[in-house]
Amino acid sequence: MSDILLSLKGVKTYYGKIVALRGIDLDVHRGEIVTVIGANGAGKSTTMMTICGVTRAREGQIIYDGENITTLPTHQIVKKAIAQSPEGRRIFGRMTVLENLQMGAAVIDYAHFEEDLRMVYDLFPILEKRQSQRGGTLSGGEQQMLAIGRALMARPKLLMLDEPSLGLAPLVVKQIFEVVKELNEKQGLTVFLVEQNAYHALRLAHRGYVMINGQITMSGGGKELLSNPEVQAAYLEGGRH
């Protein structure tokens, strides 16, 4: 068993004629938190969507757990224990919190449902209080927790998060990132994190990639990137955040 869980090799993705990814190479090792940071429109979300096949790579390969998953149908990719909290959370607004969580477990046929539900409720106690409330009526932070919880219900090996900090108060961001860290440390969960909030993301991640205009321009350890003057200038407003 190789150490690398996910690797993208020269992945190019287009929306019609518009190129969104111009050949992405990146690796995610088992047990690692890897982050991709970049400005609006850099192609971060596209990278995530391409990995799980919602948008398709036109060139290049996506290798997951030693298997080429580039052309598999989305539902089969997800079956391989890749779960995600997509951009904009995409909560099922008219369904209750509990039903949302249940949808997360659908892919593993609700095996260990009660147990996993307990685990998610322990991570995010607010979800238990809100379990019969409609997803659409939750606050932004609660929705983000629900999106992550829903992803965890699938017992993923690889958890992908798209901008979990978007629009949330600093305290909530901290709470969510703490949970991600805990999951990674205690359960050895591999996390692929896409963020604009470079400061938090790089502090949390073991390694990071910087994406500009559909290309990876820099990579390195989280702390290393954090202290890189270029990164600081572009994403951390000269070190402040």
Add this chain to the structure above:
Amino acid sequence: MSDFLQTRVGAALKDAALAAVITLLLASIMVGLRTKTEQGGLVIVGQWGLVAWMVGVVFVGRLAMSLLIWRGNNPVANAMNAMLPKQDTVSKIGKLVGPLLLLFAVTLPFYGNRYVIDMGILVLTYIMLGWGLNIVVGLAGLLDLGYVAFYAVGAYSYALFAQYFDLSFWVCLPLAGILAAFWGMILGFPVLRLRGDYLAIVTLAFGEIIRVVLLNWYEFTGGPDGISRIPRPSFFGLEFTRKNGFADFFGLDYSSMHRIIFLFYLILILALITNFVTMRLRKLPIGRAWEALREDEIACRSLGINTTNTKLTAFALGAMFGGFAGAFFATRQGFISPESFTFMESAIILAIVVLGGLGSQLGVVIASLVMIGGFEVFRDLEDLRMLVFGLLMVGIMIWKPRGIVSSRAPSVFLKEKKSVSGDLVAEGEG
């Protein structure tokens, strides 16, 4: 005076007066003065009465619109709402309404006369169709404007099987369902990638194609002449005939009512099966997947739901129940022609589902009663019927923008049991 103008009614009056003035100006020129050819050339005649009418209508109409519809906190709709029980109580009453309606339906043949029972059959047919379409539109969120196609497939399946192969109703009923489901899949495949308006247009076309084929395939379907003398259903092999039939077997006096009552219970059972299956499926993974699909397709895919299968099963199941209803329709009428399967039917069924509150089973029942019952009640009004009927629909939509029953019962409960009311979500209302 200025105080008065600042109130909402005042503002609405001012706005209506302005609209009336504009109408007056425009209408005076365009309608008020009319040239007429007479001996000796053109003369101008005034039509001031008509202008006055137009101004009046615009004034009243505009006033009504701004008081009733356009404003966020509209007093009249609110007043109407205040007269009604709150959503919470509605869902409590709702628990009673269902069984009461069922009791009413089951006992109807004991005290209803022939006309009432016929009406009951009609309403139940639409309830069944509404429930079938509810799977597709209400649960899976796939806007289908061609649902009548499956009703037609079911009806023609039975009629043709009976005509060419002499098969009985009970053999044809499942066949009709299967064939309709098959056509549901055929429709499903090409529209898998479509949503919303585009899906609606293609399904609309599909409905029309089926009707046009039925109309033009003269040798096979009889074209516009339709198919007549479709066999009536038997009661476990007993025909409803004067001699040696149902009445003789049970030692009853022959009555033509027996068949009517039998048909009534038949459609009641078919409809209840539709309801039962839907309610069960809602609690199963497939039902939840439909609802999730309605909410967000991308989220579904990223959760590993096979959206292709999910959509196809929704189309197929919805179509199947349409097919059953169609077979019933054929055997009840004894005669079918493409006339019965026009777009109007699809529209009525869809209206039932939408008015009832997308996804609500009880809503479909109430909406069917209101709509089909309404059609009958206003029958005497002739031309005004559609108008009254339209007003009724507009009224319901003002008063309940999310349909009559807008609360959605969650499909799972763990500890506490609590209905999640539509009132909790303000979007789309007012």
